[in-house]
Amino acid sequence: MTVNVIYGAIDLxxxxxxxxxxxxxxxxxxxxxxxxxxxxxxxxxxxxxxTSGAAESSPDIIAPDTNPxxxxxxxxxxxxxxxxxxGGVELATSAEVVTxxxxxxxxxxxxLTDKMAAPGTIGGTTPGILNLITLFGSIDSITATSxxxxxxxxTLITLVTTNGDSDLDDVSLADGATGQVKLIGCExxxxxxxxxxxxxxxxxxxxxxxxxxxxxxxxxxWTASGWLVVANNGGTIS
Numbered sequence: 001m002t003v004n005v006i007y008g009a010i011d012l013x014x015x016x017x018x019x020x021x022x023x024x025x026x027x028x029x030x031x032x033x034x035x036x037x038x039x040x041x042x043x044x045x046x047x048x049x050x051t052s053g054a055a056e057s058s059p060d061i062i063a064p065d066t067n068p069x070x071x072x073x074x075x076x077x078x079x080x081x082x083x084x085x086x087g088g089v090e091l092a093t094s095a096e097v098v099t100x101x102x103x104x105x106x107x108x109x110x111x112l113t114d115k116m117a118a119p120g121t122i123g124g125t126t127p128g129i130l131n132l133i134t135l136f137g138s139i140d141s142i143t144a145t146s147x148x149x150x151x152x153x154x155t156l157i158t159l160v161t162t163n164g165d166s167d168l169d170d171v172s173l174a175d176g177a178t179g180q181v182k183l184i185g186c187e188x189x190x191x192x193x194x195x196x197x198x199x200x201x202x203x204x205x206x207x208x209x210x211x212x213x214x215x216x217x218x219x220x221x222w223t224a225s226g227w228l229v230v231a232n233n234g235g236t237i238s
Contacts, residue, residue: 007034012044013058015065020046025064025071034073042088046073141187144169144196151198157183162213164190173200176222185217185233198235202226209235 005027009020016022020036030050037043044059053070056063062073078088092105094114107115140152143161148170151158162169171184184198197210198218204225209218209232216234220227229237 002029004029005032007032009034009036011038012036012062020073021062021065023064025067025069028064028071040088043079044075044088045077047076048072049074142171143190144171146170148172148199150174151182151184153180153182156181157185159185159187160196160217161188162186162190162194162196164194166191166193167195168210169194169196171196171198173198173220173227175201176227178222178224180222182220182222182227183217184220186211186214189214200227204228206237209237211235 007020007023009023010018011020013019013021020034023034028048028050030048032048034046034048035043036046046062048071050069050071052061052072052074054061054072054074056072059078060075064071064073081089089106090104092102092107092111094111096102096105097107097111097115098118100115138155140155140158141161142149142151142158143163145163146165146167146169150172153174153176158171160169160171173182173184176182186196192213195210195212197208198220199208200220202225204223204227209229211217211234218229218233218235219231221230222228229235
């Protein structure tokens with residue numbers, strides 16, 4: 001009767017004492033077992049296939065350094081890591097990190113930069129283009145005209161300069177993302193007779209907010225029903 005042996009090792013390859021591949025192939029039998037505990041710390045479990053002959057590819061396939069023949073150690077199990085157990089993990093590819101749906105793989109600093117470069121749409125499960133740097137590190141400054149100039153959605157603040165032609169200048173505002181906040185105010189008045197207005201694409205309780213001039217403006221928040229005016233300095237909603 002064939003008696004299988006369980007071998008122990010402290011590393012996979014290298015051919016030195018304690019390495020799995022240092023076990024002489026002559027003594028190995030089909031279905032022998034090897035348990036390798038590395039300093040990583042990973043626990044690998046191997047079963048010997050005496051007729052494999054496969055090319056060595058650590059850690060999945062390991063050939064004895066001495067008298068290998070067709071004998072190969074085939075990886076049977078690697079202890080998986082959980083929130084409570086230290087074990088082996090699989091690294092996520094860049095594509096998997098960008099997709100962001102795999103719950104069993106690990107993100108590395110390198111693949112994290114790929115996610116930051118492709119953060120997804122505003123209002124999804126990722127921050128989108130509205131991050132703290134763009135929100136608080138820059139201001140959208142525009143010169144309004146009666147032909148309509150758009151306020152940016154990628155900055156928190158838009159500062160308006162009226163163009164000085166004594167008519168009603170128009171600042172448009174496209175639809176935002178749920179919870180987004182936008183501050184729009186007039187910083188410079190081109191002419192004392194200038195007036196200006198904000199015309200959101202979708203607005204709660206009206207279609208526009210009209211202002212007399214410099215120093216006036218409002219704060220809007222995007223909701224499921226459109227832009228909601230939450231603070232108003234000098235504006236007339238209509």
